[in-house]
Amino acid sequence: DTEVTQTPKHLVMGMTNKKSLKCEQHMGHRAMYWYKQKAKKPPELMFVYSYEKLSINESVPSRFSPECPNSSLLNLHLHALQPEDSALYLCASSQGSRAPGELFFGEGSRLTVL
Amino acid sequence: TQLLEQSPQFLSIQEGENLTVYCNSSSVFSSLQWYRQEPGEGPVLLVTVVTGGEVKKLKRLTFQFGDARKDSSLHITAAQPGDTGLYLCAGVPSGTYKYIFGTGTRLKVLA
Numbered sequence: 001d002t003e004v005t006q007t008p009k010h011l012v013m014g015m016t017n018k019k020s021l022k023c024e025q026h027m028g029h030r031a032m033y034w035y036k037q038k039a040k041k042p043p044e045l046m047f048v049y050s051y052e053k054l055s056i057n058e059s060v061p062s063r064f065s066p067e068c069p070n071s072s073l074l075n076l077h078l079h080a081l082q083p084e085d086s087a088l089y090l091c092a093s094s095q096g097s098r099a100p101g102e103l104f105f106g107e108g109s110r111l112t113v114l
Numbered sequence: 115t116q117l118l119e120q121s122p123q124f125l126s127i128q129e130g131e132n133l134t135v136y137c138n139s140s141s142v143f144s145s146l147q148w149y150r151q152e153p154g155e156g157p158v159l160l161v162t163v164v165t166g167g168e169v170k171k172l173k174r175l176t177f178q179f180g181d182a183r184k185d186s187s188l189h190i191t192a193a194q195p196g197d198t199g200l201y202l203c204a205g206v207p208s209g210t211y212k213y214i215f216g217t218g219t220r221l222k223v224l225a
Contacts, residue, residue, distance in 0.1 A: 004156075006156075033213070040200075040218075040220065041218070042200075042202055042215040042216060042217060042218045043157070043202075043215050044215075045212060045213065045214065048212075048213075055211075056211070056212060058212075088154070090156050090157075092156070094213075101145055101147070101162060102147055102159050102162055103147070103157075103159070103204070103213060104159070105149075105156030105157050105158070106156050107154075107155050107156050108154070108155065108156050110154065
């Protein structure tokens with residue numbers, strides 16, 4: 001069982017909807033990540049939070065808005081998405097972000113934008 | 115620019131065969147991780163290699179880190195259908211703070 005929990009597992013939304021993806025970890029990790037993965041491709045980094053502060057934003061469109069309410073939680077707020085944003089969204093955590101070593105991933109949230 | 119290139123991209127083999135997957139970069143890595151990902155799930159960590167020249171074994175899987183810490187390989191002996199999945203190497207290139215993934219190798223083992 002993964003120690004990083006993501007909800008929902010599946011999400012279908014229209015282009016005008018507002019929804020959120022949630023991620024939770026209780027391993028005491030201080031870095032949390034959002035990755036986007038298209039079919040048959042490797043994960044692509046979107047955001048990194050280190051000690052609850054946004055440390056890396058990989059030029060992600062503003063229709064994706066991350067939030068880190070505390071060290072255990074990470075949200076990704078979605079608004080006015082496009083069909084090409086359909087993908088598997090993966091959350092991960094690590095002990096640190098500078099030399100993270102091992103990342104622990106959730107099972108992902110499969111997003112479909114209609 | 116993709117800093118971690120994996121080869122082959124796709125491999126389909128019969129049960130019982132051996133295979134090697136390569137992960138190459140022009141950058142130095144302080145460590146490299148290997149993950150396996152099954153469809154619809156997140157990547158699962160297999161191993162971390164840290165020291166140049168290091169060899170680690172995990173049952174039928176053997177991982178090696180290049181002497182210069184720029185490349186790594188994964189060798190699977192007597193592959194089984196349960197080994198099927200996407201294999202990813204990953205790490206932080208020297209001089210950056212971004213944890214990146216390799217291009218991936220999709221393995222299919224046929225019974």
